[in-house]
Amino acid sequence: MRRFLLCSLTGLLCMAAQAQLITGVTILDGSGGPARVGSVRILDGKISETGALQPKAGEIIMEGGGLVLAPGFIDAHSHHWGYLREHPEGLPVVSQGITTIVVGQDGFSDQVDSLETWFQQQPVAVNVATFTGHSSLREEAMGATDVFRTATASELEAMKELLRDDLNKGSLGLSTGLEYEEAFYSSREEVVSLAQVAADAGGRYISHIRSEDITLEDAVEEIIRIGDLTRMPVQLTHIKIGMASKWGEAGQILERLDSARTRGIDITADIYPYDFWNSTLRVLFPKRDYDNLESAEFAVRETFNPGESYLVAFAPVTHYKGMTIEAISQERGETAAETLLALIRLAAEFQEAHPNFEGSVEAIAAKGMSEADIATFMAWEHTGICSDGNAGGHPRGYGAFPRVLARYVRDSHLLSLEEAVHKMTGLTAVNLGIAQKGFIKPGYDADLVLFDPETVQDRASIENPHALANGIKMVWVAGKLVYADQKALDARPGTLIKRTPQQNAH
Ligand SMILES: [Zn+2]
Structure with missing residues (x-):
């Protein structure tokens, strides 16, 4: 008797098996060509077939629910x-x-x-x-x-x-x-x-x-x-x-x-x-003259907006982290340009006093x-x-x-x-020059993402930079599920990709 294991979107059972069929998906194959509705078969970590496919005996079936399946x-x-x-x-x-x-x-x-x-x-x-x-x-x-x-x-x-x-x-x-x-x-x-x-x-x-x-x-x-x-x-x-x-x-x-x-x-x-x-704050000085007020004024005018630019790390004065340059300058009673010079000086002094400091001494989201x-x-x-x-x-x-x-x-x-x-x-x-990836094609690695184009949404922000996006439903690497239900899973199928001479034949 033919028996199919049915996996729901949440089904972690799917991880263990080799032969899998992802059915009922809108396939975007990575080429930029038009979407096609169909199924994708995965065997031994590779994509083996795509199109209107019938389930085979013993195969694990994942119902894609009409969502988009794309190369990872x-x-x-x-x-x-x-x-x-x-x-x-x-x-x-x-x-x-x-x-x-x-x-x-x-x-x-x-x-x-x-x-x-x-x-x-x-x-x-x-x-x-x-x-x-x-x-x-x-x-x-x-x-x-x-x-x-x-x-x-x-x-x-x-x-x-x-x-x-x-x-x-x-x-x-x-x-x-x-x-x-x-x-x-x-x-x-x-x-x-x-x-x-x-x-x-x-x-x-x-x-x-x-x-x-x-x-x-x-x-x-x-x-x-x-x-x-x-x-x-x-x-x-x-x-x-x-x-x-x-x-x-x-x-x-x-x-x-x-x-x-x-x-x-x-x-x-x-x-x-x-x-x-x-x-770093230092890249705001194209001439590398970190103590020049004129250059700091140029940076404020041309290369970043102090009212909308935040320190995302600042070891010398930890409460500056998360503040805009403008807010810091108000607290210090200086212009934004003066504050920029002061911050770079403070960071340099801190670096000198703590040569083995691990992590970023200063960083700006500008x-x-x-x-x-x-x-x-x-x-x-x-x-x-x-x-x-x-x-x-x-x-x-x-x-x-x-x-x-x-x-x-x-x-x-x-x-x-x-x-x-x-x-x-x-x-x-x-x-x-990365071979065997980036396309849903037979013989290519089964690195795949299932997502909902109607609900996909980034949620990370400056205030909450680690918020997970919505709408990314499932992610596979070499046919192994690594992400589902907003959670990273236990599989570790990643490989170190190496360039081979043939890979430059593109
Ligand atoms: Zn860069």
């Missing part, structure tokens, strides 16, 4: 790894429907070797891929406190060797965070030489570019040039215009990227769906972008979605992907649901 989301720029190491169930990640995070961003990475060791010691719920960070290479080759200059020839050779080794072990390519002090003083030629090593190994380049404000145009030119010289795919990560007098110029930036593409340069972008960023630019960048056909999040103070760490589905698909209709899913899955897999 791929976070093109994530800082969740530190959290994941401590909390392998990865709630901030899986609760967004994310099944793969791409780490090693902004120039900072752990070596593939150490990631591998951690994976062996402590399996995690989701997949992880990494880039090799330029700043980490610099710290290794030049010394952690001696990076505020361009590298010497022999240091550059040492960095190349380290990079080559990490690429051979599976890193996706080179990442840079050229706006940060650890890399800001590197010459363009240093970056190009390292990028060439990544290109020679069949890798890629992803960059937090050298400026997102006063010299944004030069910084865009720098990444285009790297793509041109090395001929490898390059991605401008968390694309933004962080300077008020340049707001509205997103179209002009995209024209330059499109014109580069016309010249055969494979340049793409990713974006997170918020008009405020999260970083309102500094225009909604119109975000929409223009997000709608570009070559832009994928990222969170740039961790489990900290910016709500993007828990809300980015559901927010795109709620705010930019259902509420504003900036994107169709098909487009948005494509930007969260297949597009990012192709742009970053």
